[in-house]
Amino acid sequence: MGSSIYTNYEEIAAVLLFVIGFLNLLIQPNLVKKIIGLDVMDAAIYLFLAAKGYIAGRTAPIVTDGILSADHYINPIPAGLVLTGIVVSVSVSAVMMALTICLYREYRTLDLDEILVMLQEQETAQLQRIQRDEREGRSA
């Protein structure tokens, strides 16, 4: 382990949040919580980036009093990247929410595992119906 682990609280929190979001996204059966997990995961990455841009004792990158020295402002790049990223994550969650509504309308449940069971049932039943028809068709 390196020494930065004692100073980089934001990054450590970001890693923990990333993993919490990741687990929510993967093993929560509920679709709404999955989407929140996705948002938490994205927010964690943005926290990581923003913490990277911070420099102790400097101010936000908005020119004040005409000072144009790099020693006076924090790094503007991470902020720009995060700004772009937030838009992307909103778009993605909106699409997932729309999909959730459609899935609910179709299957009457928000539980993805339940939905998968229903799908499997439908599929197997269809297959068996086809096979049965065929058998009866042939024996007749």
Add this chain to the structure above:
Amino acid sequence: MSLIQNFPFFTIILSMFSGIISFILNGKAAKWLHLLMTAAVLVMSLVTLNWCMVNNVSYTFMMGHFPAPWGNEIRVGTLEALMAVFFALLMLLSVLGGIANLDRDVQDSKKNLFYSMLDLLMASLLALIYTNDLFTAYVFIEICTLTACGLIMIQKSGRNYVSAIRYMIMSQIGSGLFLIGLSMLYSVTGHLLMTPASEALAQLAKSGSFDVPLEVILILMTVGLAVKSGLYPFHTWIPDSYGYTTPTSSAILSSLVSKGYIFLLIKLFYRTLDFNGLENGKLLDILFVLGIVGMIMGSVDAIREDNLRRMTAYSSVAQIGYIFMGIGLGTTAGVEAALFHMVSHGAMKALLFVCIPDLVDVSGGRADRAGLTGAARRNRFAGFAFTVGAMSMVGIPLLTGFVSKYLFAAAATGALRTKMLTAWIALAISTTLNCVYFLRVVLAIYTPAPEKEALAEGAAHSPVERTAMAGLIALNFALGVASPPVVWAIRSGLSMFS
């Protein structure tokens, strides 16, 4: 700077603009706009390819007024132009090949949205091919993911919603891993453009600082892109997503979208993460092993599957395995073979996905093997197309699948001894398994089934679809017979790639 050098930029902007404009057009106009746009992209990419090959240079194109470490830029070379040509060609043929099905499957009021998505997908693929900036790559990866999700759910049914949401979940995990890798890369190098970042990385490697983050970055970015392209243990979303949508979507998803991510990965390896340095690491070995496992397990899953479209989707898992195996060999020849296979797999899979619905149509909607008996006798042209695609997948000489298998086998000779033997054995096993499941279907569709003759009557024959299928068949033969120029172009493009 000559006008021709602007063409890659024009193709990206043109496809984005047509995507935006399609939003207020009606379905028919949007369709024509899409076809014209793809044709224009194809022509412009061909001109660019010609220019690059004649001058034998690659150049960077500034997106704005600021040069490399400050502004965005794209980079154009023979390899990029070649990929753009093939992507545009396959897009055009896939859309034309499924056009009758599209008219049936997509609601009239949503056609313009569908074509808008296709245009933006083309734009994002072109941007992924050309971009020289990591963050631009991330943004366009997201466009690619969302449009692909739109293509899956365009045919509204519960099953497609489920596959779309599973696709989104897996893809978002991939994007998340890629983005956190990207943030770490930025935090240790301070650059987002590929070339300056790689210079900074070379300095870091020399000074020995940040060794641990560098390794983790490499793992995160590679795994992220591998998840998105569907490498073996992350492939669970593939069969559902490819298996049930409209055929054009399946063809585009399997032959273009996943290839875009793999191309980006190769570019990352070459431009930023130092491919030659990678040979010493374990990462390529892991990719190689996963590729091999994917080649075999994908084929086994395909054998177990009875539904023809799902079987073809599983075979895509195997083919992605081939590509990663080629990259994992760790030699330039391996990457060349992988790149050629990206093109040739695109041609084969587009053909298969486009012709399968025609066979299903003349079998009363049945896609299982028993139901398809005699389908090729009822629709001879589609049967022939399927046979060509299947033969190509198996690797019969004169067809493109043979060339890529040959290239893989030849590339393996240059690799380490253990890798060489493993690759050869895996190729042999995978080819045998390919034979089993494809020839089984070919035999089934040619088995006479007189009692089903009546099913052929209602089936529609669309001349446009047939022309597109003929085009794909010709492409398969052309890549098989006249492969040397393509291989030469890939080779020369790869030499100026990094």
Add this chain to the structure above:
Amino acid sequence: MTALRILLLIFLIICAVAVSFSKRLLVSIIIYMAFSLIMSILWMILESPDLAITEAAVGAGVTSILFFVMLKKIQSIQMDPDQEDES
């Protein structure tokens, strides 16, 4: 300042865990809203006012509204008598 930072970070993690363990979806969404607001304060501390204002408008504002409207929609589908008869 360091103490405040650490406190906010701990709040963030508590919120994220609470989202996954809360029984009711409405509660999870409100906790997510709180998560976004804390995030926006943190970004203020990290000297990125652009991000803070965006997160406050988007994360705590629009995304949460969309979540609420989605829940409401799901409830109204649930209450729909016609569909119940069909299924």
Add this chain to the structure above:
Amino acid sequence: MSRPNPSYEGSRRQKFMQWLKGEYDPSEGKLETTEPDTSLFTDSEYHEIHLYLRNEYADNEEHFRRGVRKHLTRIQKLYRLMAVITAIFMTVLLLWAVSYEPSYGDPNAPENNEVATRYIEHGLAETGAINIVAGMILDYRAFDTFGESCVLFVALCCVLILLRVDADEEAGSHAREAMFDRHFEPKNDIILQRMCRVLVPAIVIFGIYVVLNGHLSPGGGFSGGAIIGTGLILYLTAFGFANTERFMTEKVARLFSVAALTFYCFAKSYSFYTGANHLPSVISTGTPGAILSAGLIVYLNICVGIVVACTMYSFYVLFRKGGY
């Protein structure tokens, strides 16, 4: 169908073939089936019994359901275990990497290099924007930001495909959606309406201020657009569709979004084209600090603001009613 070889049933070969074909027997391990004594029946009788039994079991919904569920639960348990292991592995990996990263607030960290320095020191002269972040995302790295607007646009397309109720939808969907929407309609809530009369103009004006001052102060097209969108949504919740549709219909939203994106596309293409070909650009940066300064940035912010406001409002409306 020929009679199966008795020694074949239950043999390893048969199990392998079943596995190979991907067949799944839902009654596996649950039912004791005894083969009928074949000597008692003729071939055709045997066949009939066989068929009957198989149909019985296939139709036995409850058995079948439980079988499928058990099969899937087994997969899910494995999947969860894998996910947890991956997560633990990832935590360790990431923490390990973080511990070697540059430390917090370090001015000598590698990312504070010539790129960031130029953005700060020359940003005002080259882009004219006082807010350096705005100058960076809309001028230096404008291609990303154009892509970002397109992501929002694609998301809007996806939601439209999923939720818009069109004329060619199955009959009755419109009526059903309208009925669902009654759950949302306020019953002319006087408190809400009075508050909105005060709040909505303030919110919208604040949003417009944030958009127009994107290059001078924190904020910009995206946050301002989101604020305007929220204001519109509040107005809609208070006064209902009948009032909002006087000025905000689907056509308006669509035309505004497309016009804004088209302007964005052309403006940026012009700047990319002149930049790459080293042609002189007619766009001047103006006096720093004025509203109409910073070249294209203020116009691009307005475009982004329009797109975002329309998109957010459309999301809300589509989620609620599936159309305007």
